[in-house]
Amino acid sequence: xxxxxxxxxxxxxxxxxxxxxxxxxxxxxxxxxxxxxxxxxxxxxxxxxxxxxxxxxxxxxxxxxxxxxxxxxxxxxxxxxxxxxxxxxxxxxxxxxxxxxxxxxxxxxxxxxxxxxxxxxxxxxxxxxxxxx
Amino acid sequence: xxxxxxxxxxxxxxxxxxxxxxxxxxxxxxxxxxxxxxxxxxxxxxxxxxxxxxxxxxxxxxxxxxxxxxxxxxxxxxxxxxxxxxxxxxxxxxxxxxxxxxxxxxxxxxxxxxxxxxxxxxxxxxxxxxxxxxxxxxxxxxxxxxxxxxxxxxxxxxxxxxxxxxxxxxxxxxxxxxxxxxxxxxxxxxxxxxxxxxxxxxxxxxxxxxxxxxxxxxxxxxxxxxxxxxxxxxxxxxxxxxxxxxxxxxxxxxxxxxxxxxxxxxxxxxxxxxxxxxxxxxxxxxxxxxxxxxxxxxxxxxxxxxxxxxxxxxxxxxxxxxxxxxxxxxxxxxxxxxxxxxxxxxxxxxxxxxxxxxx
Ligand SMILES: [Zn+2]
Numbered sequence: 001x002x003x004x005x006x007x008x009x010x011x012x013x014x015x016x017x018x019x020x021x022x023x024x025x026x027x028x029x030x031x032x033x034x035x036x037x038x039x040x041x042x043x044x045x046x047x048x049x050x051x052x053x054x055x056x057x058x059x060x061x062x063x064x065x066x067x068x069x070x071x072x073x074x075x076x077x078x079x080x081x082x083x084x085x086x087x088x089x090x091x092x093x094x095x096x097x098x099x100x101x102x103x104x105x106x107x108x109x110x111x112x113x114x115x116x117x118x119x120x121x122x123x124x125x126x127x128x129x130x131x132x133x
Numbered sequence: 134x135x136x137x138x139x140x141x142x143x144x145x146x147x148x149x150x151x152x153x154x155x156x157x158x159x160x161x162x163x164x165x166x167x168x169x170x171x172x173x174x175x176x177x178x179x180x181x182x183x184x185x186x187x188x189x190x191x192x193x194x195x196x197x198x199x200x201x202x203x204x205x206x207x208x209x210x211x212x213x214x215x216x217x218x219x220x221x222x223x224x225x226x227x228x229x230x231x232x233x234x235x236x237x238x239x240x241x242x243x244x245x246x247x248x249x250x251x252x253x254x255x256x257x258x259x260x261x262x263x264x265x266x267x268x269x270x271x272x273x274x275x276x277x278x279x280x281x282x283x284x285x286x287x288x289x290x291x292x293x294x295x296x297x298x299x300x301x302x303x304x305x306x307x308x309x310x311x312x313x314x315x316x317x318x319x320x321x322x323x324x325x326x327x328x329x330x331x332x333x334x335x336x337x338x339x340x341x342x343x344x345x346x347x348x349x350x351x352x353x354x355x356x357x358x359x360x361x362x363x364x365x366x367x368x369x370x371x372x373x374x375x376x377x378x379x380x381x382x383x384x385x386x387x388x389x390x391x392x393x394x395x396x397x398x399x400x401x402x403x404x405x406x407x408x409x410x411x412x413x414x415x416x417x418x419x420x421x422x423x424x425x426x427x428x429x430x431x432x433x434x435x436x437x438x439x440x441x442x443x444x445x446x447x448x449x450x451x452x453x454x455x456x457x458x459x460x461x462x463x464x465x466x467x468x469x470x471x472x473x474x475x476x477x478x479x480x481x482x483x484x485x486x487x488x489x490x491x492x
Binding site: 028053058068 | 196198201205208377463473474476479480483
């Protein structure tokens with residue numbers, strides 16, 4: 001016998017209007033209303049060819065991966081990331097390149113491209129290793 | 134030994150990036166690290182990526198990943214723990230409870246029960262076939278009429294107002310104790326409304342390839358929820374939804390996901406000459422004589438031996454809670470999707486803001 005299931009009122013989609021606690025899923029997904037941008041780019045005013053990227057809803061996983069990948073690039077002078085506040089699900093990634101072209105944004109773009117290539121290789125290698133086992 | 138710690142923290146990067154600065158300098162002036170290897174660009178390094186599965190059981194997998202950077206290995210580990218979606222009970226309605234455990238306690242225990250579902254995965258807002266192929270092969274769920282190979286949606290992405298079978302798997306737990314002995318209520322009593330798409334994990338491995346049918350034969354390992362005595366009653370309706378470990382640990386498919394780095398013991402040539410038998414006696418060959426380019430230049434430059442980490446070589450152990458097969462956890466660690474998401478947004482931002490241009 002299957003009874004119709006009505007959730008209690010407090011867990012309806014409107015539930016977050018009853019308290020000011022952020023929703024649990026706010027740590028990993030952007031709000032549906034587009035009020036938060038995934039990536040914002042801020043040009044450094046003091047240092048040439050440098051930007052600070054704020055990447056929303058990401059943490060050390062992506063931050064450290066991108067930092068290390070950027071450091072592999074000979075055009076990159078500096079790259080570092082930090083989590084400005086442990087309760088805010090965003091990271092800052094600072095990148096400086098030697099020249100304007102490729103600039104820091106381009107450097108991040110290629111770093112992602114290289115990283116994805118590595119991950120593809122890992123995926124393929126795992127499938128092969130599984131089949132071999 | 135401080136220079137080893139430095140290198141362990143930063144992987145090979147410290148050594149690589151320092152190499153440029155040191156060119157043309159005599160080794161003793163170089164205090165930062167232990168120069169090893171070459172500055173091979175990563176694109177060439179990817180060719181060397183290798184994986185070897187050492188052990189695969191029904192609840193754990195051990196494999197060696199070699200040829201990638203520590204940051205990649207660590208990112209994989211973190212994604213396996215926190216960002217592989219599974220189903221877990223998220224909303225509980227207690228209709229009757231006269232057991233010794235109060236409602237919240239039982240609800241919390243239910244939330245932590247691992248639910249097996251191959252259909253819990255990242256998807257778009259549409260239902261996505263788990264395996265591409267003939268949907269008719271898998272048939273439809275008799276209760277809901279949903280194709281069996283279609284994944285669950287995130288509740289937030291679903292077009293229903295509250296819950297529906299596309300985003301939610303409901304369970305019923307109805308037990309009354311009429312016996313004199315203590316009755317142990319386990320996850321065996323947790324009856325799924327969609328038994329072919331999602332059910333409480335019972336430690337038994339299922340054959341793959343579209344066989345979503347839970348093994349009807351008796352046995353399996355069921356998790357104790359509460360003990361009851363005569364006259365007590367428990368009636369619960371619970372809904373499981375898709376989620377990830379970052380939101381709550383109950384959605385994490387891993388008991389443990391760790392990687393370890395094998396040691397490397399380096400002997401100077403002098404020591405190696407006298408200890409050759411000792412070195413060769415090691416079946417795992419953790420020791421090796423030092424090569425000319427392995428000069429050690431921290432204090433005590435001519436140390437006779439040192440212990441380091443084998444570079445770009447990671448021994449992973451992933452243990453499943455039962456919510457997914459261990460190899461599925463590794464396969465579903467979709468770091469790529471996250472990176473592509475960042476990349477797409479990065480390009481969008483730059484296109485919007487002319488001022489930034491190439492800078
Ligand atoms: Zn729904």
